Amino acid sequence: MHTVETVLLVLMLGALTGIAARYVRAIPLPLIQIAIGALIAWPQKGLHIAFDPELFMLLFIPPLLFADGWRIPKREFFALAKPILLLALVLVLFTVLGLGYLIHWMIPSMPLLVAFALAAVVSPTDAVAVSAITRNLGMPHKTMHMLEGESLLNDASGLVAVKFAVAAVLTGVFSWSNVAKDFMWMALGGLGVGAAMGWGFSYARDTITRRVGDVAATQMVLLLVLLPFASYIVGEKIGVSGILAAVAAGIATNFADLDRSNFISERLQTEGTWSMVESAFNGAIFLLLGLQLPSIMGTTILHSGHEWWALLGYVAAISFALLFVRWLWITVGVQRALRKAHQEGKMAEAPSKLLNLATTMAGIRGAVTLAAALSIPVALSDGTPFPERDLLIFLATGVILFTLVLGAISLPLILRCMPAHEDTETQQEERFARTAACKAAIVSLTMTEEDLQQHDEQWVAQYQEVVGRITQEYRNRIHLLDDTGIANSTEAQRDTPEMVHERRHRYVKEMELRLHCIQVERDTLYAERQAHRINDETLRGMVSELDMSEVSLRKRLAVSRKAAGIPAADAEH
Structure with a gap:
């Protein structure tokens, strides 16, 4: 099959499996995608892809790590920096050393340096797979943030460790002092290159868009999508970590985005584009794993010299280790860092045996492990085959599948046994922020007597009437967000719980009617276009305005329904 057709097929299957996962919630999406890939590749005349590891690393890993760095909550990331670093760096070191010696002892035919390479390959975790498994099961939010931070950093540290291990196998030379020096250069250099490119792009974007506005939004989003590839390539060309460069570029770009509150169109396009890129690329990676699975298994079983049951035993032993x-x-x-974070209020949930077990089982391996395994070179510098390469890839693939299945079974059981918790801190922060925004908007409507005297009486009367309606709407929203109504308000102090409850239901009903009106407006506009009374350009512009209004209104409506105690299932009644 032609390469272009293969890419289109993989992307299509990624989208279809994503839809199927909505109906088969008991099976995590990565497992569905791996199974589909294996099914279409298993027969003799199935789909078989000639895999280019370097191209795979360039195309798939930089955008996914960039997106992780861009999306991860920075406050939680820095607040939980100590446990994240302990998991992402120190644990990777222990894993590479301890597991490397275990693998060499268990499989003597695999040289020690190759065993270290395999241990480095399986050291990165996959927070995307964990999120797919634990969605709606009650994984504590701060724990999930910690796992995301760990995955973000150990992807980079694991891949750097793979590079050193492979280099040692190729050259036959290994020196701890040289490794430490090279690691610092690659890590700090990669972070520096990525941060510089992220800030440089952000500065250029600000310079352009503050002159032309959102007119160039589409082009800026395209350049943003290309930024992780550029960061990775530049990093690799100058001899530093391209992986860390992509991560740092994502973090730097996110910080720069905090000053771009006015660029609505660009923000909406960016969110939509990255959601599509992440979904497509993650799906493609697991489908490619499935497509490679039959050939990996067949080649290893036929040529490794090990029985199939021994190979499965190695996979289980490595996974449990x-x-x-x-x-x-x-x-x-x-544990100590987690307990301290809890005592300082940085982590709502206290460390417990069940939480430790859930965090352990969340150590699922995924896309980066596959990429690292397949990036192992085929031959050494002198042309001889890389020692036990097929066995290494088989074991890494087996660990991915084993941890995925084990996590899919164990995590739901563990989370159901944990005491129910609610992220009250985040909810309170959101409520306070919404209240502050409403109060600031009310204050901004106030005009001084001097300002009013500059206009005639009719203008002043119209202005005060409009301000009154808008102010009342903001006050209704504040009443809805605050159990006691507007703070320090005499009227609020007279409100009974029944009055607050009634007001909330009335406000929910008002927003539901407004939402209904927006939908009627949109249907009418499409009817006008079908009757050829407006053109496509006019339709797109007006519908875009209604769409943005509906997005905002639906978000407010969801918050209002929760505050009014209206279940989501009863939302339409």
């Missing part, structure tokens, strides 16, 4: 080292480090090395 990974999880045991992870549990031991969380219990011994990270």
Whole structure:
């Protein structure tokens, strides 16, 4: 099959499996995608792809890590920096050393340096797979943020460790002092290159868009999508970590975005574009894993010299060893940092045996492990085959599948046994922020006597009438957000709980009617276009305005229904 047709097929299957996962909620999406890929590749005449590891690393990994760096909550990331670093850096070091020696002892035919390479390959975790498994199951939010931060950093540290291990195999030389020096250069250099490119892009974007506005929004979004590839390529060309460069570029760009509150069109396009890129690329990676699975299994079983049951035993032993080292480090090395974070209010949930177990089982391996395994070179510098490459890829693939299945079974059971919790801190922060925004808007409508005297009486009367309506709407929203009504308000002090409840239901009903009116407006506009009374350009512009209004209104309506105690299932009644 032609390469272009293969890419289109993989993207189509990624979209279709994403839709199917909405109906088959019991099976995580990555497992569905791996199974579909294996099914269409298994027969003799199935789909088989000649895999280019370097192209795979360039196309898939930079945008996914950039998106992780761009999206991850920075406040939680820095607040939980100590446990994240302990998991992402120290645990990776222990995993590479301990697991490397275990693999070499268990499989003597695999040289020690190759065993270290395999241990480095399976060291990165996959927070995307964890999120797919634990969605709506009650994984504590701060724990999930910690897992995302760990995944973001250990992707980079694991891949750098793979590069050093492979280099040692190729050259036959290994020096701890040289490794430490090279690691610092690659890590700090990669972070520096990525941060510089992220800030440089942001500065150029600000310079352009503050002159032309949102007119160039589409072009800026396209350049933003290309930024992780540019960061990765530049980093690799100058001999530093392109992976860390992509991560740093994402974090730097996110910080720069905090000063761009006025660029609505660009923001909406960026969110939509990155959601599509992440979904497509994650789906493609797991489908490609499925497509490679039959050939990996067949080649390894035929040529490795090991029985199939021994290979499965190696996979299970490596997977359990990974999880045991992870549990031991969380219990011994990270527990104190987690307890301190909880005492300082940075982490709502207190450390417990069940939470430690859930965090351990969340050590699922995924896309980056596959990319690292397939990036192992085929031959050494002298042309001889890379030692036990097929076995390494088989074991890494087996660990991905094993941890995925084990996590899909165990995590729901563990989370159901944990005490129910609610993210009250985030809800309170959101409520306070909304209240502050409403009060600021009310204050901004106030005009001084001097300002009013500059206009005639009719203008003043119209202005005060409009301000009165808008102010009342903001006050209704504040009443809805605050159980006691407007703070320090005499009227609010006389409100009974029944009056507050009635007001909330009335406000919800008002927003539902407004939403209904927006939908009627949109239907009418499409009818006008079908009757050829307006053109496509006019339709798109007017519908875009209604769409943005509806997005805002639906968000407010969801918050209002929650505050009024109206279940989501009863929303339309």
